[in-house]
Amino acid sequence: MPASAQMGGKRGGGGGEAPKGDDKPKVDEKAYKAAIERIPEPKEKYDPWGVVAPAPAAPVAKKK
Template identity: 75%
Template sequence: MRTFTIAAVMLAMLTTAVHAQTRRPAGDDKKKTEQKPQVDEKAYKAALERIPEPKEKYDPWGVARPAEPAKKPK
């Protein structure tokens, strides 16, 4: 009787785990389509033209190295 009870409990635990893996929420059945905003090419190009041009060239290593090379001691 004890073996039968243990086997029944093990079977119940296994079926619960399998059932939990296959269950899907009720809201996922409906496929939702997201509407993406339409890209306006004219507005995009106009926005790019409004960005000001930098006066001097950007140097990403400017902080890590000096602007002018150091003179070598004689």
Template identity: 70%
Template sequence: MKRLTIAAVVLAMIATPTLAQGRRGGGGGDDKKTDTKPKVDDKAYKAALERIPEPKEKYDPWGVTKPAADPAKKPK
């Protein structure tokens, strides 16, 4: 009886993930597709991009890792 119980538990543990992966479809059967994304306003987007100020000097992401360059010695 103990072997039968253990075998049933092992089979249930193996079958559970298989059943979860085998289900297709979805819940409810709603065929209607609703557009939940907000509409993009191109004029407002372009206006927001124009309000971003241009940097005065170019950003160097590796600037903290390399030593400061000596202005007298410029590489060719």
């Protein structure tokens, strides 16, 4: 017997019912906004390259 893919295809009889598009859970907008507001604001800006490259040193004023 020849091997076949699991997706069914044109020849096989396996497939079953088509998936329905309304299976997604409903999102409660009030709960979502309340959860977003509970996230604290960061005290300093996140620097994704902070670990890779050190922060540049502050320029030193030259004396005359």
